[in-house]
Amino acid sequence: MLTGLRAEAVTAGYDPRHPVLTDVSLTVEAGRTVGLVGPSGSGKSTLARVLALLHKPQAGRVVLDGVPVTGHRHRAPRRQRTRIGVLFQQPRLSVDQRMTLRTAIAEPLRANGLPVSRVDGLAELVMLTPDLLARRPHEVSDGQLQRACLARALALRPAYLVCDEMTTMLDASTTAALVGVIRDYQRETGAGVLAISHDTVLLDHWADRVVRLGEVSAAASPDR
Numbered sequence: 001m002l003t004g005l006r007a008e009a010v011t012a013g014y015d016p017r018h019p020v021l022t023d024v025s026l027t028v029e030a031g032r033t034v035g036l037v038g039p040s041g042s043g044k045s046t047l048a049r050v051l052a053l054l055h056k057p058q059a060g061r062v063v064l065d066g067v068p069v070t071g072h073r074h075r076a077p078r079r080q081r082t083r084i085g086v087l088f089q090q091p092r093l094s095v096d097q098r099m100t101l102r103t104a105i106a107e108p109l110r111a112n113g114l115p116v117s118r119v120d121g122l123a124e125l126v127m128l129t130p131d132l133l134a135r136r137p138h139e140v141s142d143g144q145l146q147r148a149c150l151a152r153a154l155a156l157r158p159a160y161l162v163c164d165e166m167t168t169m170l171d172a173s174t175t176a177a178l179v180g181v182i183r184d185y186q187r188e189t190g191a192g193v194l195a196i197s198h199d200t201v202l203l204d205h206w207a208d209r210v211v212r213l214g215e216v217s218a219a220a221s222p223d224r
């Protein structure tokens, strides 16, 4: 089986007459970390959302471990959707403010009929203590909330993790801790990771290869 999370000749955006991405191909191989850089507004987040099956491309397709994806968002088959975890820049926009961190981490487990007792192991993995699990988002720091988002993203043991500027709001030590958790997870499971960041020093250290968005959209994109 061909492994990898692939965008194949993707054209996508928000206005069909002016796509943000035109004919972009990119592969995140299983077990590898691909860094994605590019100027602000070049479409990195849009590509992340396409690969995470959250945004439907106008043309082209996403192929997950050799199987073309047939729908996006709720139309994507659950077994494909749950193979991809996502982490965004602003954890406060990704978590329901009324939920405790424990409930937020348990959400995907509950939705997929898995035991919520797994939350404790996930919290330990991201170094969240039990007292923090009982708090709501406004009672924790950005770094603590992002740890909870990482625990939630890993809850279904995804084969791929899409990280869109996940460290932008974090200090150096939290960034190092979360990247360390992702690397350990990757070593254990062979997951593929897409890491989008403006921090090229971080990506040089974290990623196996770094792709510049302007370059992937050219006809000579690395995958073609």
Ligand SMILES: Nc1ncnc2c1ncn2[C@@H]1O[C@H](COP(=O)(O)OP(=O)(O)OP(=O)(O)O)[C@@H](O)[C@H]1O
Binding pocket: 014, 020, 038, 039, 040, 041, 042, 043, 044, 045, 046, 047
């Ligand atoms: N929901 C939306 N509706 C309309 N236009 C959007 C939407 N989201 C993004 N855009 C536009 O699409 C273009 C690409 O945005 P995108 O967020 O993908 O770029 P980016 O490379 O991730 O930028 P940054 O590095 O600043 O996060 C921008 O011009 C942006 O204004």
